[in-house]
Amino acid sequence: IMNKKLSPEDAFYENLTLGLTKTLSNVPRVCNVNLERRQPLNTCQVVNWEQRHCVYLPEDMKKFYLSTDGFVLNWSYQYAPNDIRCVGYIHFPHLLQVTLLRENIENTYTGLASASSSSLSGATNSAAVVKDKWDNPVPIITARTKIFEINNVNEMAKVCMLYDSTSSNNPRFYLLELATLSWQFLAETFSEYLRMAIAHLGLPYWELCFSSFGLPSWTEQLFLLLAPHLLEKHELRRGRVINPACEHPYNIIDPNIFRGKPKSVAKVPANSSKPHNK
Template identity: 80%
Template sequence: MFIFDNSILFKLRNLCMKIIFVNMSKKISPEDAFYENLTLGLIKTLTSVPRVCNVSLERRQPLNPGQVVNWEQRHCVYLPEDMKKFYLSTDGFVLNWSYQYAPSDIRRVGYIHFPHLLQVTLLRENIENTHPTNGSHAVPMGSSNSATDGAQSTAANATKDKWGNATPIITAKSKIFEINNVNEMAKVCMLYESTSSNNPKFYLLELSTLKWQFLAETFSEYLRMSIAHLGLPYWELCFSSFGLPSWTEQLFLLLAPHLLEEHDLRRGRIISPASEHPYNIIDPNVFRGKPKGVNKTAAGSSVKHNK
């Protein structure tokens, strides 16, 4: 019979303890799990893409309910429920990543930005509801004449954007909030057609022509779209009438050519998840738990960085 001596048993015990300790150390923290769910695993997806490096996420503390209520009272509107849960979990976030064009040429290009709630402010320019495609006249937001409103409503209902979606009806009761500025060419806007509504929609406002292009029905859908587009620079301009800058289009062709397909179903607001592409579906329940308050940090990971 073979008999173990005490030294062998002691070594086996130590080995088992080390394995247990390593497994415990790999356990993800609640805060890390929250941001991984919030970004739908985008950081892991990006770090697996060739030449993508320096992926970093800026984490922010959540707002308290009083701060959200103060914002709503200041602007006399109600935030939609999914957007409210988002800001009660984190006061926005910023995700950046870089692309390695050459061994000594690394540039930061990827960018997903959701602003602090206080930075979501009214768009105070004199936005007019212009419809050059059907020859209708511009109607200022301040117009309140009932006949004018009726004509405006008829024109708006008859007008479609590039993707066949109805353009918004802008009246004196409408409220437009700026979410993001896209290269000084367009603005992502959250638009309440009336102050009594708590279901605003998200549009792209082209600054040169003041045309509206529909983006998303809800905040969750807009967040999902930014993740599905991997934070590629100026991805919102995919939905504009003038398209992407040439250098940005080259990045799309390199990293995600499927996003530029002419008949991409997402242009029709239908997103079909597929295993090979990060077409994620967001579950608003991830916003229910608050992460532990931490100072502003950068949780980054670098891969395939050749010096």
């Protein structure tokens, strides 16, 4: 079985997801692991997106979209013999779906930011740095900030890509908590955010591990069943880079894989079902 040669496309997705489909297939009660493959974008489509929004995509994110226009991976969990539910979900949107947050919301953030900065004007520079729950600096939203929505997490939070200004091409990734409009740092780069999604196995709402309010209880139960190490106070995660423990060797992405996607992509197999839209 080990001799089975992967097609170039299979090898690309295997490398992109760090072998996650194989890892999940070996987990008891996990079934129906499905990866929706997508055609790559061409350079013109990426440049059009950049020109429309007056920003440059970071290099790793650009290579990703020139290799595959996002992807969806989902899986089911068998709670009982006749109770199988689709719960696992990793979603990287089509580039066209990466959109600016609505203008009125951005204005609200700007107002909040200016209010907080004016209230801190008398403080020293070191004291003026606002930190999130995990002691990471909270972004300072100004008129030059560009905020793009990457994912909506259970209508409770949004994963956002923040550019400090249009001249920047190294946006950071944050979780915006919708109830309080507060920010929690997620990742320094697109590659790190992708690594985090994979390291968390696509467990439902995994991003909420890094929120101030935590996971829904049913999701936490799944974490405890399948990956209890991910709930251990995230001490490794706080160091910015997910350090691969030897028993979890699927945390490292080689950026060179993005160049390995074959030009002509094979058709999606007929037996690959469409994922749910939730």
